[in-house]
Amino acid sequence: MASIGGIQIALEVVEQLKQGNSDAQEEVFKALSTPVYTMAMRILGDSHAAEDVTQDTFIDVLTKAHTIREPSHFVGWVRTLAVNRCYMRLRTPWYRKRVNYEPEVVAEDDPTTNMIDVERALAEMDPKTRLVVWLYCVEGYTHEEIGKLLHRSTSYSKVLISRLNKPKKEEETKSAEKTERESTSRTTFTDQWNRMTCP
Secondary structure (H helix, E strand, C coil), X not given: CXXXXXXXCCHHHHHHHHCCCHHHHHHHHHHHHHHHHHHHHHHHCCHHHHHHHHHHHHHXXXXXXXXXXXXXXXXXXXXXXXXXXXXXHHCCHHHHHCCXXXXXXXXXXXXXXXXXXXHHHHHHCCHHHHHHHHHHHHCCCCHHHHHHHHCCCHHHHHHHHHHCCCCCCCCCCCCHHHHHHHHHHHHHHHHHHHHHCCC
16 A cells, blocks of 8 residues: 655656646656545545546646646645545535445455455545545654644544544444454554554
8 A cells, every 4th residue: 555655756747747748647647546546445435436536636637737836746736636635525415425335255264364454444434534544654644734634633633543543432232243343353454554554
């Protein structure tokens, strides 16, 4: 799960993009479209929404490229556009009311079980927690940057991240078995993020 921020775009390509050069537009799209889609998919948990966000992000890139003041910050600028598009999607009434489907169950002997457990844990999070986890653990945003982006306090993302290490209180309507399964999934997810990417 690579960060968009790790991708390099040559400064001359950015300058050509600002001038509306079609070759530069194609090069930027080829380099960044898959990472933008991947990030949107992880945050939103919906392939169609991720496709829409990717398309809208690159429309923004093409129409606003002339406003870029610091070509060296271009990739970060694209990432910010994509994150803003994801956040706007999360705030729509349609997204909040959409139907969530149960994630696919993976066999215990599957060699990709560890990877799928992370994917399943992400899918089971509420969308805003998933957004914060992705920004903090993968994209490398600081708590202060996340707070500014989401118009929240710095402690907002700190609290959400810290809650991953704590099992949720059992709700009256949940069975003990389901609660145990969810707690195990969260623990596995947190352990994997701590080992792999979280600072």
